[in-house]
Structures are given as C-alpha cells and as structure tokens.
Amino acid sequence: MQPDRDEVQELCALLRSRFPIILIESHEEPRILELLTKAANLESQVLMTWSITCGIRRHGRDEAIYQTNDLLDMLKHLDKTAQNGIYVLCDAHPGFKDPISMRLIREIALSHSKTARTLVFISPRLDELPSEVLRLSAHFHPQLPNRDAIRVLVNEEAKRYEKQTGERPRGDKQALDMLIMHLLGMEQDDVRRLVRQALRDDGAISDDDLRRVLATKYEALGGAASLAYEQSKVKFADVGGLAQLKHWISLRRKPFLDPSAVNIDRPKGIVLLGVQGGGKSLAARAVAGEWGVPLMRLDFGALYNKYYGETERNLRNAFAAAEAMSPCVLWIDEIEKGISVDGGDGDGGVSRRVLGSLLTWMSERTQPVFIVATSNDISQLPPELIRKGRFDEIFFVDFPNAEARAQIATIHLKKRGCDPAHFEVPGLAKLSAGYSGAEIEQAIVSASFEARARSEALRPADIQAEIERTRPLSVVMAERIDELRSWAADRAVFADECATSDDAAA
Known part of the structure; x- marks a missing residue:
C-alpha cells in the first residue's frame, strides 16, 4: 500500500x-x-x-x-x-x-x-x-493509487482469494499489466472492489475483466455526455489497405503504452484526411483495438450549448474524462464541423474559444491520450491546429488500390459466411476501380439482398452486376476529390501505396 x-x-x-x-x-x-x-x-x-x-x-x-x-x-x-x-x-x-x-x-x-x-x-x-x-x-486532494500500490492491492486480493477457495488465481502477465494500467486514476476502494470482482467471477484475469473495469471507470466519471466510450474490437486485420498507416501505428504502440516513456516523446495523434467512405472512421477504431486501449469519441453535437460558457465547460469536462480514461484513443470525427475556420464570428465566438481550449489542452496534456481526428475537408481547419507539433502526422486516405480492394472484398465476404475463393476476388477488385471501401461493402450487401430475395446463394455475378449499377463517389464528385488529392500530394502522407496504372486509367 x-x-x-x-x-x-x-x-x-x-x-x-x-x-x-x-x-x-x-x-x-x-x-x-x-x-x-x-x-x-x-x-x-x-x-x-x-x-x-x-x-x-x-x-x-x-x-x-x-x-x-x-x-x-x-x-x-x-x-x-x-x-x-x-x-x-x-x-x-x-x-x-x-x-x-x-x-x-x-x-x-x-x-x-x-x-x-x-x-x-x-x-x-x-x-x-x-x-x-x-x-x-x-x-486537499487525496492520493490515487499508483502502479506499485495497485499491484500490491491485486496481490493482496489474490492471496485472499487463494486462502478462501484453495485455488491459485489464473492470468498471464500481459493481462495483469493491462488491468493495472486501466485501474490507474481510480480511488483505492474502487480498485479493490474491481479486482475482487475480477477474481471472484472465474478465478482469472481476462479480457472480459478489462472491459468491465473500463466500463465501470467510465460510469464512475459520470458518463460525460459529449464523450462516448467504446471498447473497440476492430483490428488492422479487419481493415483493407492503409499499409503505410498500419506500419506507422505499429511502430508507436510501445512508446505510447510504456509507463516509463518520457511524456515529451510520447505519440500525440494524427489527422486522417480523405474521401467519404474511405475507411477513416474504421481506422480510428482499429488504432484503439490494435493498441488494446479504450476509444473515446468526442461528439461536437453534444458539446455545444446555447448558454454562455457551457460549451467550453463541456469541453473541459470531456478532456478531463479522456485523461482519466488514459491510456486511450480520443477520436474527433469530422473535426471541421466543430471548429470553424472563420474565427467563430458567426456563432458569437464560441468556436474560437473552443479552438483555444483545444489547442491549450493539446499543448499541456501529460496523460497518454492519442488523438485521431478525421476530416473530409481540411481547408475548413485553422492552420494553427494542423501545424506540426499539434499532430504527429497528417495521413491522406485515398480510394483503395487494387490490392486493397481485394482485401476489402475478402473481409466482407468472410463476414457474411462466403468463401472468397469462389468469388473471383481479383476480378471484383479490377471491376471496382475508383470505388471506396464503403461502396464495395454496400455492393456486396445489396447483392446479398438480391440473392436472398431469390432464395439462392450469393453468386459472383450478383456482386458484379451491383458494382456496374453503382456510380461511385469518384465519378459523382470527381472535381472536388481531385482538388483534395492535389492538396494532399505535397502536404500529407498517403495512408496506402498509390493507385496502380489500371486504377489511374479507370
């Protein structure tokens, strides 16, 4: 103790x-x-x-x-x-x-x-x-248990459990370390109760216990309305393409989670810029799932309040909750819709004050909170937010190339119980050049509905027909996407390898 x-x-x-x-x-x-x-x-x-x-x-x-x-x-x-x-x-x-x-x-x-x-x-x-x-x-602020104190509490409860049941608690070192990490920031009595609950449940410390601890921790914070908690189960294996982003994230897992890491060298966050349906939201969830930390989603819609000062207060409460849930990933979806580039003149200066609070917190935070901000139009973001030092990198998520489209089709076919080997996946990938991941998924979903309506199994021809009927976003909004791609060419890192010559021709 x-x-x-x-x-x-x-x-x-x-x-x-x-x-x-x-x-x-x-x-x-x-x-x-x-x-x-x-x-x-x-x-x-x-x-x-x-x-x-x-x-x-x-x-x-x-x-x-x-x-x-x-x-x-x-x-x-x-x-x-x-x-x-x-x-x-x-x-x-x-x-x-x-x-x-x-x-x-x-x-x-x-x-x-x-x-x-x-x-x-x-x-x-x-x-x-x-x-x-x-x-x-x-x-007077009472001390919260540190890692060593929590480890002592866990050992005390483990010995008590073994004495009362005659069974030695089970669990590997990694699960124990993750449990201790997620119990940080909680009061001593809460730590003891949650450890006791984990052991009394099945005599082992497991992933289910980690999820329970995180859910209890979020509820203990009052469940901040503007900050939603999610325990992401999405891994990079569930995301097609984005090879360079996946590699970048994998290199930073250990520095982010290492308790001995100096705060100044800890990864801060990334901006995911790209086309709609390209997988930015899925990638944000995959970062949290890959690192095994909670995903906290900041909702600007719930953040803003009509009363003076309440919006800034809600934002401060959301940041405090994110720090209490650390280490975690803070996902700010479509950040350009919450922070105006016009300086906030149209809303009485609220967005300007929100931006100031956000910049201050990003500069001064000491807890391991990794920000993933997604955006469809980076031109709407103020330059002081996206400069180097605020975020580690800006990634551009383009339409998937042929290899990525094949991976996406394979993932969604397997998810629906189909064997990809029977669906000529390379042909589907070639036919869907210029399609986003969401559009490929929707083509498979629509084809599945057609097949079920006929009381037949899904066929490759069904998916091919659905792809041919679809007008992808790359065609419908070609000019805007070309502008976005042109901006990103010299200012951002591509999340995946560039498109093949066949893709370019398509």
Whole structure:
C-alpha cells in the first residue's frame, strides 16, 4: 500500500496554516476520516463529525448532540459553541443552495482567528460552493493509487482469494499489466472492489475483466455526455489497405503504452484526411483495438450549448474524462464541423474559444491520450491546429488500390459466411476501380439482398452486376476529390501505396 505519511503531513500543514475551511472531494469517506483522525491526534485537536443521519458528535463515539441532524441546526449550534477543533461535515453539499447556511459557514470561517473551528467538508461533489466561501477554503486532494500500490492491492486480493477457495488465481502477465494500467486514476476502494470482482467471477484475469473495469471507470466519471466510450474490437486485420498507416501505428504502440516513456516523446495523434467512405472512421477504431486501449469519441453535437460558457465547460469536462480514461484513443470525427475556420464570428465566438481550449489542452496534456481526428475537408481547419507539433502526422486516405480492394472484398465476404475463393476476388477488385471501401461493402450487401430475395446463394455475378449499377463517389464528385488529392500530394502522407496504372486509367 501507499504510505499515508505524506497525506497526513499535508493535512497537518493545512491545519497549522489556519485555513478555516478545508474541502475534500472524494468518495473514500472512511479513509479520509482515518487520515483526519491521525492529523487531529498529531495536532492535539478535537475531531467532531457530522452527517444528516447522526448529527454532530465526537468522532468514534455514539452520542450525538441533540437536534443537530439538520445542517442549519448544526451550523447554529457550532456558531454558538466556543469549542475549538476540527468539524468534519460529511455529504453537506445538498445544503449549499441554502443562503442562510452559506452565511453561517462564512461567519464561522471569518471568526476563526478568535475561535479556531476548522470546517472540513467531505463529499463526492463540492462544485456548488459559492465564491465567497471558496476564497476562505483550501483544497486537499487525496492520493490515487499508483502502479506499485495497485499491484500490491491485486496481490493482496489474490492471496485472499487463494486462502478462501484453495485455488491459485489464473492470468498471464500481459493481462495483469493491462488491468493495472486501466485501474490507474481510480480511488483505492474502487480498485479493490474491481479486482475482487475480477477474481471472484472465474478465478482469472481476462479480457472480459478489462472491459468491465473500463466500463465501470467510465460510469464512475459520470458518463460525460459529449464523450462516448467504446471498447473497440476492430483490428488492422479487419481493415483493407492503409499499409503505410498500419506500419506507422505499429511502430508507436510501445512508446505510447510504456509507463516509463518520457511524456515529451510520447505519440500525440494524427489527422486522417480523405474521401467519404474511405475507411477513416474504421481506422480510428482499429488504432484503439490494435493498441488494446479504450476509444473515446468526442461528439461536437453534444458539446455545444446555447448558454454562455457551457460549451467550453463541456469541453473541459470531456478532456478531463479522456485523461482519466488514459491510456486511450480520443477520436474527433469530422473535426471541421466543430471548429470553424472563420474565427467563430458567426456563432458569437464560441468556436474560437473552443479552438483555444483545444489547442491549450493539446499543448499541456501529460496523460497518454492519442488523438485521431478525421476530416473530409481540411481547408475548413485553422492552420494553427494542423501545424506540426499539434499532430504527429497528417495521413491522406485515398480510394483503395487494387490490392486493397481485394482485401476489402475478402473481409466482407468472410463476414457474411462466403468463401472468397469462389468469388473471383481479383476480378471484383479490377471491376471496382475508383470505388471506396464503403461502396464495395454496400455492393456486396445489396447483392446479398438480391440473392436472398431469390432464395439462392450469393453468386459472383450478383456482386458484379451491383458494382456496374453503382456510380461511385469518384465519378459523382470527381472535381472536388481531385482538388483534395492535389492538396494532399505535397502536404500529407498517403495512408496506402498509390493507385496502380489500371486504377489511374479507370
């Protein structure tokens, strides 16, 4: 376990500094009370505790002062008492909306120089305290378990499980290391409960336990509305083409996940620019799946709010949640739709402030959060966002070449229970020159519907006919795509090898 000496000494320093109010935002009430008990003993101060169920009483005793269950009644009593000491208020936050209670708290705090009554608030939420009370307060932030402390907790629970069941817990070192990594950022009690649940489930630490830990961790953060959590099962084997992007990502997995890596050398993120249906979203999911980390999707639609300042607050909360879920991949889909290049003049400056918050966080973040931003039109993005240093690289996702189209067709045929060997895949790849991955998939899907309507098995001719009936995006929007490809030629790295001569002719 982590030693609590530093935390106790920090609390003692706050008490000796004569802050009239100490704020502790935490779910670990019993552990915090234990720390405060040690600090009170070291400082030779009386420790009193209050809750709405028990009223105010000397810590460790059962007898409470009569009629002090209500927060206002307790504050009136405390305002009249001359007893110096530490008064711990547990879960008092529902009373923060009462102006009389807030005034009494302020009067008690302002009289601290005459009667040293230190108010300590312990609650999972302390964000509604008025500014006049915050000015008189000091914050104490309990330590979260580090990797070594979590490993000790896991070993303790494993020994307890073996003692009670007679069975030795199962699981390889990689699964254990991943579990410890994903438990970072959680409070000690939550860590112990999740480890216990993982072991009691089947006596082993498995991928299912990792998914459960991540889901619980996301829910514990309140499930930020603008940040959706997804445990991606997509791997690069499920993505056709993009050979250069896959190689680039594979080289950066270890530096990103290595806990000893210096933050300045950790991969930061990429921009995936390209045509619609080219596989940018699938690639974003595959990065998270390949690295085995959670995928956090930032939704600009849920981010924006009509009230002044709420959009920026939602963005800060989303960033805080992403850091708490780290290591993770933060996917910002169609980023150009959330950040305007016109400087935000059309929306009262909201997008300009959002851009400033995003740039600041990208420059100052210390947690392993890898950004994958996708865009269909990079000309709509401000230059200060896409310059080198913000992102590691800009990749251009073009229409797949012949080899990639064959891979895509094979993947989707296998997904639908068809043997690719019976479908002349090279011929399909040649026939679908200029088609995106989404268009190839849709051709197979439509052909499957046609075959099922005839109560027959899917045939190569069905897919060929569907491909011939389709007018691909490369034809429908040829001019815009040529402009995009021309821009990327000298400014971006192609995610896959260039098209073959047959593709160019098509």
